[in-house]
Amino acid sequence: MSEKLFESLDLGFGIYHTKMPGHTPGPGRVFSSLIIGSEKALLIDTGYGIGDYRAYVESLTDKPLIVVNTHGHIDHASGNCQFEEVWMNPKDYALADWHTSLETRRNSKDIGDYVDLLVDGPYKRLPLEEGVTFDLGDRTVTAYNCAGHTHGSMSFLDSKSHYLFTGDNITRRVLLLGVISSTTLEEFRQTLLHTKTLSFDKIVAAHVPYLMEPSWVDKVLDIVENFDPQRGFTPPRNFGLKVPNVTPTEYTVGDGFDDPEYCGFVYDGAHLEEFLEGFTLKK
Numbered sequence: 001m002s003e004k005l006f007e008s009l010d011l012g013f014g015i016y017h018t019k020m021p022g023h024t025p026g027p028g029r030v031f032s033s034l035i036i037g038s039e040k041a042l043l044i045d046t047g048y049g050i051g052d053y054r055a056y057v058e059s060l061t062d063k064p065l066i067v068v069n070t071h072g073h074i075d076h077a078s079g080n081c082q083f084e085e086v087w088m089n090p091k092d093y094a095l096a097d098w099h100t101s102l103e104t105r106r107n108s109k110d111i112g113d114y115v116d117l118l119v120d121g122p123y124k125r126l127p128l129e130e131g132v133t134f135d136l137g138d139r140t141v142t143a144y145n146c147a148g149h150t151h152g153s154m155s156f157l158d159s160k161s162h163y164l165f166t167g168d169n170i171t172r173r174v175l176l177l178g179v180i181s182s183t184t185l186e187e188f189r190q191t192l193l194h195t196k197t198l199s200f201d202k203i204v205a206a207h208v209p210y211l212m213e214p215s216w217v218d219k220v221l222d223i224v225e226n227f228d229p230q231r232g233f234t235p236p237r238n239f240g241l242k243v244p245n246v247t248p249t250e251y252t253v254g255d256g257f258d259d260p261e262y263c264g265f266v267y268d269g270a271h272l273e274e275f276l277e278g279f280t281l282k283k
């Protein structure tokens with residue numbers, strides 16, 4: 001049964017991008033990524049914790065698994081309990097406790113009809129930080145700070161494919177929803193500048209079913225640096241997320257997820273001053 005819940009895109013180089021069950025507001029779907037080396041395999045994210053994902057992963061590889069999280073959100077870290085140990089940035093531990101709890105998931109529209117398939121249980125967290133490198137045998141994967149979407153967001157660079165796995169933090173539309181769960185715009189800008197110093201050939205984002213070009217970082221950076229609060233609008237398109245005391249406000253170019261050029265971010269329009277702390281507006 002678990003086989004039918006999961007299906008994967010083959011991204012080449014022994015990399016599978018698995019569409020996870022559950023429905024994310026906005027882009028609609030979320031992927032976890034599996035990188036298979038000659039000695040070990042690295043799993044990036046574990047979805048909503050619906051069904052036996054571990055059995056599915058073990059149908060793709062018989063190598064010992066290392067599991068990491070791009071960040072602590074409900075659709076990325078809720079299946080962690082199916083594995084003994086998971087690497088996560090400690091800055092996202094509290095966020096993950098809230099987001100991945102059975103109560104949060106049972107009450108989430110994202111889970112839909114899958115409520116009876118939710119898995120839960122304890123696992124050990126290992127502290128992920130910039131520079132931690134995972135040796136998979138014929139390839140290594142290195143973690144980098146990628147704060148913005150969450151304070152503990154991380155990206156992962158694979159030495160074989162030269163793909164950079166960015167989770168939700170460098171993607172079509174980045175959610176920067178209030179400085180409690182996300183960073184300021186300036187911190188996100190610093191992340192984009194930091195990411196530009198890395199050498200990679202493609203971006204693999206968690207809600208995008210295809211490879212993105214490295215130039216996407218420049219595109220996001222350009223939009224960030226030319227941020228004009230006058231052009232922010234509310235409510236955002238295709239946005240079902242409700243966050244207490246946050247007024248989600250969209251700042252994008254392009255016409256929505258069907259437009260390949262669609263790019264930008266969603267921020268808390270009611271707390272603009274906090275969001276812009278340390279940032280210099282051009283206009």
Ligand SMILES: [Zn+2]
Nearest residue numbers: 071073149168
């Ligand atoms: Zn997220």
